[in-house]
Amino acid sequence: MTLPAHAGVLETASAVRAGEATAEEVTKAALARIDALNPALNAFLQVFHDESLERARAIDARIAKGGDPGPLAGVPIAIKDNICLSWGKTTCASRMLEHYESPFTATAAQRLLDAGAVLVGKTNLDEFAMGSSNEHSAFGPVRNPWDTARVPGGSSGGSAAAVASGMVPAALGSDTGGSIRQPAGLCGCVGLKPTYGRVSRSGLVAFASSLDQIGPLTRSVQDAALIARIISGPDPLDATTSPLDAEQIALFDDASAPLTLGIPPETTGETVDPRAREVLLGLIGSLRAAGVRTVDVELPLPEHAIAAYYIVAPAEASSNLARFDGVRYGHRAQLAPNDTLDDLYIKSRAEGLGPEVRRRIVLGTHVLSSGYHDAYYTTALRARRIIKSAYDDVFDRGVDAVLLPASPGPAFRLAEKLEGPGIDPMALYFEDAFTVSANLAGLPGISVPAGFVDEAGTRLPIGIQCITRAHDEATALRAAHAIEQITGAAQVAPAGATA
Amino acid sequence: MMAPSSTINPNVITTQNTTRDGLITSDIAPRSAADLPRFLGGSTLIPPSPHYHPPMAEPISPDDVQRLARLARLAIDDDACADIAGRLTRVIDHMDCLRTLDLEGVAPMAHVSFKEGIDETRLRDDEPGETLPPGLIAAMAPQAHEEAHEQAQEAPTETDADVFFSVPKVIGGGSS
Numbered sequence: 001m002t003l004p005a006h007a008g009v010l011e012t013a014s015a016v017r018a019g020e021a022t023a024e025e026v027t028k029a030a031l032a033r034i035d036a037l038n039p040a041l042n043a044f045l046q047v048f049h050d051e052s053l054e055r056a057r058a059i060d061a062r063i064a065k066g067g068d069p070g071p072l073a074g075v076p077i078a079i080k081d082n083i084c085l086s087w088g089k090t091t092c093a094s095r096m097l098e099h100y101e102s103p104f105t106a107t108a109a110q111r112l113l114d115a116g117a118v119l120v121g122k123t124n125l126d127e128f129a130m131g132s133s134n135e136h137s138a139f140g141p142v143r144n145p146w147d148t149a150r151v152p153g154g155s156s157g158g159s160a161a162a163v164a165s166g167m168v169p170a171a172l173g174s175d176t177g178g179s180i181r182q183p184a185g186l187c188g189c190v191g192l193k194p195t196y197g198r199v200s201r202s203g204l205v206a207f208a209s210s211l212d213q214i215g216p217l218t219r220s221v222q223d224a225a226l227i228a229r230i231i232s233g234p235d236p237l238d239a240t241t242s243p244l245d246a247e248q249i250a251l252f253d254d255a256s257a258p259l260t261l262g263i264p265p266e267t268t269g270e271t272v273d274p275r276a277r278e279v280l281l282g283l284i285g286s287l288r289a290a291g292v293r294t295v296d297v298e299l300p301l302p303e304h305a306i307a308a309y310y311i312v313a314p315a316e317a318s319s320n321l322a323r324f325d326g327v328r329y330g331h332r333a334q335l336a337p338n339d340t341l342d343d344l345y346i347k348s349r350a351e352g353l354g355p356e357v358r359r360r361i362v363l364g365t366h367v368l369s370s371g372y373h374d375a376y377y378t379t380a381l382r383a384r385r386i387i388k389s390a391y392d393d394v395f396d397r398g399v400d401a402v403l404l405p406a407s408p409g410p411a412f413r414l415a416e417k418l419e420g421p422g423i424d425p426m427a428l429y430f431e432d433a434f435t436v437s438a439n440l441a442g443l444p445g446i447s448v449p450a451g452f453v454d455e456a457g458t459r460l461p462i463g464i465q466c467i468t469r470a471h472d473e474a475t476a477l478r479a480a481h482a483i484e485q486i487t488g489a490a491q492v493a494p495a496g497a498t499a
Numbered sequence: 500m501m502a503p504s505s506t507i508n509p510n511v512i513t514t515q516n517t518t519r520d521g522l523i524t525s526d527i528a529p530r531s532a533a534d535l536p537r538f539l540g541g542s543t544l545i546p547p548s549p550h551y552h553p554p555m556a557e558p559i560s561p562d563d564v565q566r567l568a569r570l571a572r573l574a575i576d577d578d579a580c581a582d583i584a585g586r587l588t589r590v591i592d593h594m595d596c597l598r599t600l601d602l603e604g605v606a607p608m609a610h611v612s613f614k615e616g617i618d619e620t621r622l623r624d625d626e627p628g629e630t631l632p633p634g635l636i637a638a639m640a641p642q643a644h645e646e647a648h649e650q651a652q653e654a655p656t657e658t659d660a661d662v663f664f665s666v667p668k669v670i671g672g673g674s675s
Contacts, residue, residue, distance in 0.1 A: 103635045196611050210610040236628075242613075300600070307594040318571060325572070327664050332641035341667050342572070350574035358573055359583055362564060363590060365571045376594065381607030383597050388608065425586040426593055442611030470613045 005029075006166040006492045009075050009223035013116070016074035019063065023056035023074025027118050030076035034121065034167045037495045041143045043152075043161040045081050046088050047121040052076070055118050070116025072230065078162045078171035079109055081122035082129050083214065084203040092205050093137035094127045096330045096352030106203020107238070108172060108214045108231040115230050123158030123171060127354045128321065129179055129207045131155050132431035135418050136356040143414075144187060145493035147458045150411040153183030153431070156217065160187040163217045164461075165495035170218045170227055174204055176211045177309050178406075178435025181447035184217050185406025185463020188449045189490050190480065191217045192224045194249070195470045196442035197242040199228075200235035208316035211309075211439040219490040221448060221481045225251040228473060242471065249473045251481055259482060261287065261466075262297035262399035271302065271433065273409030275453040279462045280405060283450045286486045297394045297402060300387045302433035308387065309436035310429055311367045311380035318364025321357065324349060388441040395469045401479040404434040406447040406463030410455065434465070444473045448480040449490050559587045637662035 003012060003021040015021040031049055038044050059069050079085060082092045084102035091097045109119060126136040134142040134157030142157040144150040145165035152161040156173030160183035163171050173180040175193035184191025192215045199214045206212060216227035232246035263284065268277050288294055326332040326348025333347035353361070367376035394402060408430060417427040438445040450464040466479040484490075561580040564587070568575040575583065637643040642665035 100639070103631050103639065195613075197613075240610075303593070303596050304600060307597050310590060311594060322572075327640065327642075327666055328636075329639040330641070335667060339667055341669050344667055345572040346574045349572055353573070355579075358568075358575065359586065361571045361573060362567045362575075362583055363587055365567045366559065366563070366587065366591075369567065369570065376591075378607050379597050379602065380594075381609055382602040382605040383600055385605050385608035386600055386602065388611065425589045429590070442613070470611075 006219075007169065008220050009072065009169045009218060009226055010220075012075045012169055013071060013073050016059070016063070016116075017069060021074070023059040023063075023069075023116075023118060024053060026074045027052050027056035027076055027120065030118075030120055030168055033165075034162075037145075037165055037167060040148055041145055041152075041161050041165060041495060042140050043123055043142050043158040043165070043167065044078065044121045045091060045093065045124050045139055045158070048088060048119065051087055052118050052120045059116055059118070070114065071226070072112060073116035075117050075170065076120045076168045077112055077117045077227075078121055078123045078159055078168045079119050080125055080129075080156050080159050080171065080173045082125060082174055082205040082207075083109055083172055084205070085109055085119065085122070088122060090122070090205065091139070092128045093125045093139055094352065094354065094357070095138045096324050096349075097205075098138070098331065100329055102203070104203060106214075107200035107235045109203065111231050111233075112172070112227075120168060123156070123162055123173075125158055126155035126179075127357050128205065128317070129155040129174055129176055129212075130317070130356050130360055132178070132182060132428050133412075133414075133417065134158065134183070135414065136354060138354055141414060144411045144460075145495040146188065146460055147411065147455070150413055150460070151186070151416075153186035153407065153411065155179040155183075156191070157183045157187075159217045160184050160189060160191065163187070163219060164189045164490070164493045166492040167495075170216055170223055172214055172227075172231070173217050174207075174212060174214050175435075175439065175445075176207050176213075177313055177439050178432045180215045180217060181435050181438075181445055181463070181465050182407045182431060184447040185449075185465070186411040186461065188452075188461025188463070188493060189217055189219050190221055190224045190449070190484075191215065191406075191447045191463075192228050192473070192476070193438060193445045194228055194232060194473055195242070195444045196439075197240050198232045198244075198246070198249070198444070198471070198473070200231075200233075200238040200241050202235055202237035206320040208313040209320060210316060211313060213439075219492070221446070221477055221484050222251050224446065224480075225249060225473075225477050244471055248471065249477075251477045252474055253481060254478075255485075257478070258293065259479060260293045260295060260398055260400045261479060262394050262402045263294050264297050264299045264402065264404070266299075266302055266434070267404055271408055271430075272405055273453075276405065276409050276462045279451040279453060280464060283464065283483065283486065284403070287482065290482065290486065292482060294403075295399060297399060299390050299394065299402070299437065300383070302430075302437070304383055305387055305437040305440060306426075306429060306433055308380040308383040308440060309432065310363070311376050312384065312440065314360040314364030315368050315377050315380075316364070317357075318361045318368065321353070321361055324352060326352070384440045387437050391437070391441050391443060391467070400475050401466040401468045403479075404465050404467065406434065406465050407431055408433055410453050410460035410462055438465075438467050443467050443470055444476050446473075446476045446480045448483050449487050450483065451487055557591075559584045559591060633662055637664070640664050642666075 133151040134154040159171035159173040164187035180191040229249040331352035445467040447465040452459040468476040564580040
């Protein structure tokens with residue numbers, strides 16, 4: 001095999017297609033690295049050793065017969081465990097679905113399979129994707145591969161850690177309020193949330209249906225473009241999918257094309273960690289020096305977006321998670337002889353759902369309940385329109401992409417923002433301060449490494465995101481690529497060597 | 500063309516340089532000075548907009564949590580109710596900042612629409628398509644698991660439709 005270690009998606013597929021490496025060799029290498037690193041990182045909840053090798057051999061056999069193995073031939077890809085596959089389990093990192101086996105495969109995952117990918121395992125997440133640190137997983141937290149005492153972000157923390165540590169060149173995540181972009185930022189990889197409706201949600205376990213979107217995590221902008229293009233496009237199984245051509249999603253690498261980036265004051269404001277602010281300011285300076293035009297823009301403040309998001313998302317979640325009742329699927333409590341149907345619901349949900357999920361269901365129930373619906377839910381929906389209109393105005397005035405941090409600071413220590421005396425319950429929610437507005441407005445956003453801060457000798461990545469018009473992933477990719485040209489390709493994390 | 504330092508959206512109300520005290524409970528403090536100064540320092544909460552006064556930010560009591568838990572079919576013990584009440588009161592307090600936005604006349608937006616004013620409902624034709632076999636659906640159910648597997652193997656099409664989800668007796672109470 002001539003393929004270098006930690007080859008990207010395009011590089012791997014090209015080598016397999018050209019016969020320079022076999023899918024089996026590539027898959028074995030990925031499985032070996034997963035087996036070596038996962039005890040320290042807990043990024044994977046399941047690894048499909050046998051199924052992956054079987055599939056890789058089938059791909060090699062197809063190539064041997066002269067068939068087209070697809071644009072992702074032999075590329076090992078990890079799948080966040082709230083995305084259904086027809087084999088293995090789909091747990092959502094919840095006791096509720098600990099033993100759940102999906103009868104079908106999600107459209108996005110099926111498109112990867114159809115393109116020749118090898119889906120090597122399911123990655124850890126915050127339970128039902130509710131969290132920003134991966135500490136809300138029922139199966140233990142994921143560790144950040146740059147410093148295993150720190151969180152990888154969330155909720156797609158397992159996918160981000162798997163990609164950043166070089167276990168796989170790509171993973172799928174889901175992003176309801178930043179769950180692809182924030183962990184990508186904290187782990188130093190690329191994470192793309194496509195426009196709402198670009199990628200089918202069929203087979204994604206619903207959290208907040210008007211916000212949820214599947215997207216890729218990779219180590220390069222080009223790889224993110226490739227995966228996003230393959231998984232996008234209309235799907236009869238999801239009526240919200242856009243009929244627009246997914247071929248629009250591509251990295252048009254034209255360095256001479258003018259680029260205008262809008263920078264709100266919050267991007268380098270006092271809510272951002274001072275060391276991260278230095279990194280972001282340095283990057284913006286380098287972009288200007290490279291000929292990128294920057295303008296100041298004003299958008300609704302992150303605290304408004306957070307307030308609206310933490311009304312809308314729990315409201316939708318409280319409704320979506322009503323399906324977990326111990327009857328049709330998931331955990332069912334042992335009942336006493338005279339227990340009623342209500343007892344079955346209540347006991348099954350109490351045993352199956354973790355504390356943060358229960359809190360969000362209670363919050364969602366509150367903001368939707370009689371007497372509070374208008375004050376909270378309807379108010380949030382009005383604020384949501386204002387946020388979308390503000391972005392529309394910015395883009396209508398000639399801004400190609402808005403630059404925002406991927407998170408307020410670098411990865412924090414486990415338990416630092418979780419719960420306990422003196423810890424503000426809003427602290428963890430503010431991790432999403434710069435990401436939720438893209439979900440509320442349905443816009444595409446891509447997080448890309450901006451640089452590193454030094455934390456007592458440990459390097460911690462800082463991410464920056466580019467948000468663009470709806471369906472204009474191409475410009476988001478172009479802006480992210482301009483940043484990537486300055487910062488260099490995403491580096492592979494030491495993954496436990498610092499533990 | 501736009502001046503490099505222009506403010507692009509004058510319609511958005513900002514909360515800079517304004518203060519409001521008393522909404523954040525005093526026993527909750529950031530862990531360090533660098534920890535979210537603007538969010539927790541009081542500068543984000545300002546007097547309500549003259550245009551819009553939703554009745555927000557009533558504290559949530561443990562009894563409220565108990566009532567909400569019942570509505571959501573959740574069992575939450577008393578200690579957890581007290582903890583959740585404190586947390587949710589803090590979260591709800593933060594939501595008060597939405598009062599600083601001028602929302603009068605703004606239509607609620609429950610989902611994103613990229614074609615304003617156009618009926619973009621994309622309903623498919625009402626034609627029967629492939630569905631998962633009932634036996635497979637029942638196989639996911641915790642109570643019907645074994646029966647459904649056996650039925651599916653023995654008679655994949657005829658008896659699959661006869662599988663049921665098992666629940667406690669609904670009418671007349673009693674055991675399952």
